[in-house]
């Protein structure tokens with residue numbers, strides 16, 4: 001690159017911060033404004049969060065890895081409202097499948113945490129008499145119509161892997177998006 005051009009670029013770069021201060025303003029906000037057309041596929045917006053419904057039936061570990069491939073994690077329900085929104089969504093679709101969540105008590109049996117944020121599972125959405133760690137083998141939490149007579153989608157603990165009846169679909173939750181807008185004053 002000719003020496004004069006390099007010097008010119010340095011001068012422009014040197015002036016740029018002062019120039020930008022007057023001519024641009026930036027704004028960062030949580031979420032994606034409704035009037036902004038953004039393709040969030042394969043994630044679907046439900047209430048304030050974005051989810052992917054994995055359709056393969058896999059063990060808990062494979063489910064987690066699948067979510068990580070999309071830069072997301074198995075779903076974590078911080079509030080009962082979030083759980084109810086997902087349950088209503090599945091119900092409206094007539095989807096009676098069972099789905100893995102990020103919850104487990106692999107670290108300490110009997111203490112169920114959401115694996116994505118290490119917070120205790122506090123929502124009261126367990127199926128009756130669950131979690132029961134049946135056979136001493138159930139350490140991962142899924143949701144679905146747990147019993148034949150269940151009319152609500154609820155939580156249950158099941159074997160994380162190595163069990164033919166513990167292969168489920170899964171729900172991934174994307175990180176919370178932020179929208180950065182830059183206004184240019186011409």
Ligand SMILES: [Ca+2]
Pocket residue numbers: 049075076077078082173
């Ligand atoms: Ca969540």
Ligand SMILES: [Ca+2]
Pocket residue numbers: 130131132133134138156157158
């Ligand atoms: Ca159970």
